[in-house]
Amino acid sequence: MEKMGFVRVEVLGEQTTLDKRRLRLYPLFTEEFLDWLFDQFGGESPIYTVHLRGMKPSP
Amino acid sequence: MADEQSMEPALRWSDQEAARIIRESYGAVVPGGSTGVADSLYTAEELAPLPAPVREMALGLGNPVRYADPRPGETVLDLGSGGGIDTLLSAVRVGPSGHAIGIDITEAMLEKARGHAAMMGLQNVEFTYGNMESLPLTDKSVDVVISNGVINLSTKKGQVFRECFRVLRPGGRLVFADSVINGCLPKEVLDSEAAYAG
Numbered sequence: 640m641e642k643m644g645f646v647r648v649e650v651l652g653e654q655t656t657l658d659k660r661r662l663r664l665y666p667l668f669t670e671e672f673l674d675w676l677f678d679q680f681g682g683e684s685p686i687y688t689v690h691l692r693g694m695k696p697s698p
Numbered sequence: 699m700a701d702e703q704s705m706e707p708a709l710r711w712s713d714q715e716a717a718r719i720i721r722e723s724y725g726a727v728v729p730g731g732s733t734g735v736a737d738s739l740y741t742a743e744e745l746a747p748l749p750a751p752v753r754e755m756a757l758g759l760g761n762p763v764r765y766a767d768p769r770p771g772e773t774v775l776d777l778g779s780g781g782g783i784d785t786l787l788s789a790v791r792v793g794p795s796g797h798a799i800g801i802d803i804t805e806a807m808l809e810k811a812r813g814h815a816a817m818m819g820l821q822n823v824e825f826t827y828g829n830m831e832s833l834p835l836t837d838k839s840v841d842v843v844i845s846n847g848v849i850n851l852s853t854k855k856g857q858v859f860r861e862c863f864r865v866l867r868p869g870g871r872l873v874f875a876d877s878v879i880n881g882c883l884p885k886e887v888l889d890s891e892a893a894y895a896g
Binding site: 640642643644645651652654655657661664665666667668672676679680685686687688689690691692693694695696697698 | 723724727728729732734735738757759760761762765766847856859860862863866867868869870871872873874875876877878879880881883884886887890892893
């Protein structure tokens with residue numbers, strides 16, 4: 640983001656793990672798919688969600 | 699934050715394949731009557747203005763509206779607006795003197811979002827077709843760009859950030875929620891259309 644010109648780039652709030660319990664909420668995924676996915680991960684999710692903010696500088 | 703090269707992982711999909719996967723996956727989403735995603739990301743107070751069908755179509759990963767804090771009179775752009783929850787929340791916050799614009803490449807989602815806006819009687823919101831690598835907006839035309847779990851789907855993330863910068867007014871802000879990974883995804887996951895769409 641900084642390379643594109645944004646300033647004051649920061650992570651906001653806390654990171655949250657996208658674990659199986661959370662992913663079950665989404666209608667995009669079947670239980671069978673989630674079982675397969677977490678088998679690939681060895682049972683532990685390496686995926687997190689974050690919030691990021693960047694500002695376009697004022698002149 | 700990251701340099702452009704590191705923002706472009708070795709995706710298996712061409713631009714056309716990626717667009718097809720997104721349209722097929724998100725176009726097929728049928729709300730199952732659950733508001734679990736919305737309830738996990740937004741407070742009851744935040745959700746109060748939204749009818750149940752809007753809450754049932756929440757598919758985001760966070761709550762960018764909360765952090766962007768749109769103010770009355772501002773113009774907000776939502777990249778990959780889906781069923782419209784964040785665009786509609788923004789429209790409520792900016793009020794009649796402001797404007798909220800949702801863009802998406804999935805026509806089925808745009809139709810749902812337009813229906814949700816009509817349900818809420820909002821006049822200051824529009825949902826339009828567009829991709830985030832080539833935004834259908836003029837330079838310096840918005841105050842806030844938000845996105846919720848969508849930028850990770852782009853095959854050209856650097857271009858997305860360049861476009862956000864172009865359409866933002868000086869002093870404007872980009873606030874987004876998205877997924878990040880600690881390490882590398884296994885090849886089998888990288889090759890999975892379902893994993894990519896999710």
